[in-house]
Amino acid sequence: MSDVSSERTFPISLQERGRKALRAIKGLEEAIAAQSVFxxxxxxxxxxxxxxxxxxxxxxxxxxRNRLVSILLKQLTETYSHNQVKVHFNCQCTAVDGTAKTVTLKLNQEQSFTTDYDLLVGADGARSQIREYLSNNAGLVCSQNYVxxxxxxxxxxxxxxxxxxxxxxxxxxxxxxxxxxxxxxxxxxxxxxxxxxxxxxxxxxxxxxxxxxxxxxxxxxxxxxxxxxxxxxxxxxxxxxxxxxVLTVHCERFHEGDSVLLIGDAAHAVSPSIGQGCNSSLEDVLILGQLLEQYGNDWGQVLPAFSQQRVSDAHALRELSDYTFPRQKSLIVEFLLRTMIKRLFHRWFPHWVKPFVFDLVLDTDLPYSQVLSLSQGWINKVKRSSLT
Ligand SMILES: Cc1cc2nc3c(=O)[nH]c(=O)nc-3n(C[C@H](O)[C@H](O)[C@H](O)COP(=O)(O)OP(=O)(O)OC[C@H]3O[C@@H](n4cnc5c(N)ncnc54)[C@H](O)[C@@H]3O)c2cc1C
Incomplete structure (x- = not known):
């Protein structure tokens, strides 16, 4: 974790997916809403x-973003005692040893320490050190690209x-x-x-x-x-x-055995064009919680089940993030028209007509892979236009 710098903070918009995850923790959505603008x-x-x-x-x-992070931190430290959760700031993970199950954390130029883990959750963002370890040492197939x-x-x-x-x-x-x-x-x-x-x-x-x-x-x-x-x-x-x-990340799986898991941007950073990075990261946490309820603390089942449920959605989210919004003028007009027409028809015939792609992403919690399959024609069209 690094200092909360204001240099790179920016507003985050949260919709149904992210908010549904917040709602799972009592009082959290309300605490965030109180410091938000709708x-x-x-x-x-x-x-x-x-x-x-x-x-x-x-x-x-x-x-x-910084305000959101401080509310999450406050909730965490107020809900659990110091014996249950210890939060260390300014500790940079510099090395992982998956065989010995240890991580090395750097405090400053001179000081670092090594500590062991049972389960390591890499929520360390798009430039994840944990992902780098898995990629270099555990055969994780992943790629990263700058937008x-x-x-x-x-x-x-x-x-x-x-x-x-x-x-x-x-x-x-x-x-x-x-x-x-x-x-x-x-x-x-x-x-x-x-x-x-x-x-x-x-x-x-x-x-x-x-x-x-x-x-x-x-x-x-x-x-x-x-x-x-x-x-x-x-x-x-x-x-x-x-x-x-902005770095985007594409991984073929999000876990290693029963002891390492990647979530959030570490697993699937995407372009912010449709504002889903944080929403999907919060959704990861909700799904992890549901799997823990299903399998108890059996990490050997929870972690592969997380990859199985989440990888296809993360890949779909990447397609949606890259190709929902067209750049060509004629397609922008078509996008706006389609959005408005579908809104109108959806209001009249909610069971027959689904909203257009951006509204499906924002206003529903349909899995991203379902949104993609409902919108594949449009996504292909935008993709083709970006190649010409
Ligand atoms: C301009 C912009 C606008 C955006 N708008 C939206 C939006 O409207 N809606 C939306 O849903 N998403 C949005 N996003 C995406 C969103 O910000 C990210 O998807 C989200 O912050 C990911 O959360 P995370 O916790 O996985 O990673 P991060 O927020 O990147 O957090 C990672 C944390 O890990 C720490 N860390 C990194 N490396 C190490 C290390 N080696 N050791 C220890 N700690 C480490 C970092 O200091 C940081 O605290 C936007 C992104 C950008 C760039």
């Missing part, structure tokens, strides 16, 4: 000033008291720019607006800007609505903030 839809601001509203029937819970997009976190105020300008408090605000750059800003409690500027990693529109004035000017010119909300302090911070890349 968004009723998205406003898309086009390049030429055109504004399009995409309403959502089911509001999306949005919460800052072409890179991002920087951006923090603004939702209102400008001088101009009295303000953005709607319960909508996600999406902006696009010529060279594939875009911004996604999400209202947070206290009139904050947190989000990201996303761009092709080879074409960083902020590269070459060296002063806070230049950064502010860039936003005023390219994202005028946000430019008005950007202070010079934030422009200065943005200059210093690192560019982050």
């Amino acid at each position: 968004c009723q839809g998205t406003i898309i601001y086009g390049k030429k000033g055109k504004i399009r509203q995409i309403p959502r029937q089911t509001p999306v819970l949005t919460i800052d 072409p997009d890179a991002y920087k976190s951006v923090y603004l105020s939702r209102l400008n008291p001088e101009t009295r300008w303000e953005l709607e408090p319960n909508k996600i605000h999406a902006f696009t720019l010529e060279n594939k750059a875009r911004m996604l800003m999400v209202p947070q409690p206290g009139d904050h607006l947190n989000g990201v500027i996303i761009f092709d990693h080879q074409n960083n529109p902020l590269e070459g800007l060296s002063t806070k004035e230049e950064v502010k000017e860039f936003f005023e010119k390219n994202f005028p609505i946000l430019g008005q909300l950007m202070s010079l302090e934030e422009a200065q911070m943005l200059l210093k903030r690192p560019v982050a890349r």
